[in-house]
Amino acid sequence: MIRARTLETGDEPTVEAFLARHADASMILRSNLRRSGLVDRGGTFEGTWAGAFDGEALVGVAAHFWNANLLLQAPRALAAVARHAVAVSGRPLAGLLGPWGQVVAAQDALGLAGQDARFVSHDDLFALDLARLVVPAPLARGEVQVRVAGAHDLPRIARWRSAYRIELLGHPADDPDVDASSAAEMEPMLRDDGCFLLEASGEPLAFSAFNARLPDCVQVGGVFTPPELRGRGHARAVVAGSLLHARAAGATRSILFTGRENVYARRAYLSLGYRVVGDFGIVFLAGPSSSARER
Numbered sequence: 001m002i003r004a005r006t007l008e009t010g011d012e013p014t015v016e017a018f019l020a021r022h023a024d025a026s027m028i029l030r031s032n033l034r035r036s037g038l039v040d041r042g043g044t045f046e047g048t049w050a051g052a053f054d055g056e057a058l059v060g061v062a063a064h065f066w067n068a069n070l071l072l073q074a075p076r077a078l079a080a081v082a083r084h085a086v087a088v089s090g091r092p093l094a095g096l097l098g099p100w101g102q103v104v105a106a107q108d109a110l111g112l113a114g115q116d117a118r119f120v121s122h123d124d125l126f127a128l129d130l131a132r133l134v135v136p137a138p139l140a141r142g143e144v145q146v147r148v149a150g151a152h153d154l155p156r157i158a159r160w161r162s163a164y165r166i167e168l169l170g171h172p173a174d175d176p177d178v179d180a181s182s183a184a185e186m187e188p189m190l191r192d193d194g195c196f197l198l199e200a201s202g203e204p205l206a207f208s209a210f211n212a213r214l215p216d217c218v219q220v221g222g223v224f225t226p227p228e229l230r231g232r233g234h235a236r237a238v239v240a241g242s243l244l245h246a247r248a249a250g251a252t253r254s255i256l257f258t259g260r261e262n263v264y265a266r267r268a269y270l271s272l273g274y275r276v277v278g279d280f281g282i283v284f285l286a287g288p289s290s291s292a293r294e295r
Contacts, residue, residue, distance in 0.1 A: 004080040007049035031212035048089035052077030064089040072098030079109035095284040103281030116286035118170035123257040126274035146241020149195035158183035198238035206234035220256040236268040
């Protein structure tokens with residue numbers, strides 16, 4: 001008989017072993033587990049974790065995080081863990097992320113089917129062995145450089161992040177607090193040296209970040225080039241530069257996901273050596289606002 005319960009301190013090895021069996025589609029869950037464990041005090045990267053057990057075997061996980069997004073990795077008992085995590089956390093629900101089929105099933109389980117959403121994306125999940133990274137010629141020749149962003153870059157990064165959220169994630173363009181919430185979202189990533197800027201002669205051209213990170217793997221997210229600078233290969237260069245930093249630090253693999261209709265992004269990632277290994281789903285509801293850090 002399958003039972004769902006709140007995951008607690010001491011369950012970490014069991015949870016990590018389960019997620020590692022679904023590693024490519026579980027980067028955010030694994031990264032947040034490593035950062036903050038299973039205790040939910042409401043802090044950044046913390047969440048209420050639910051697990052479904054068939055006897056002693058963990059067969060499904062859902063976590064309702066500090067930013068009101070529900071992350072899923074539940075090949076079995078998805079409805080039970082999704083409902084449990086949301087009920088116990090007491091948070092509003094802003095979004096759902098996980099393998100596409102699980103996101104769709106969770107919407108049904110939580111009574112959200114047919115509810116308005118501000119953003120829905122059925123993405124392809126990409127993976128890259130960093131030993132096979134194809135470095136774009138301008139970066140290889142030193143015509144552009146990629147550096148780790150610092151605290152002094154926050155104003156620019158927050159503005160670019162706001163533009164990304166409005167353009168690509170359906171965030172309301174008339175939100176007067178969008179830059180402040182973008183800054184709050186980016187600050188922890190900056191502190192972790194997880195943000196990168198592409199520059200030429202000291203002029204910033206594009207941005208990329210790691211929205212999940214493990215010692216051996218990084219997940220790329222939030223890639224942004226200002227509209228006036230697009231079409232020049234800057235996005236692929238900033239991603240490649242960030243991956244060179246990660247490889248030098250010991251990472252051997254990278255994951256990312258992007259919409260199936262995003263032709264230009266897909267072309268850029270394939271040119272770097274990424275290959276499709278699965279799918280991923282994102283739904284942000286039209287109700288509570290989410291910082292969408294996972295994206």
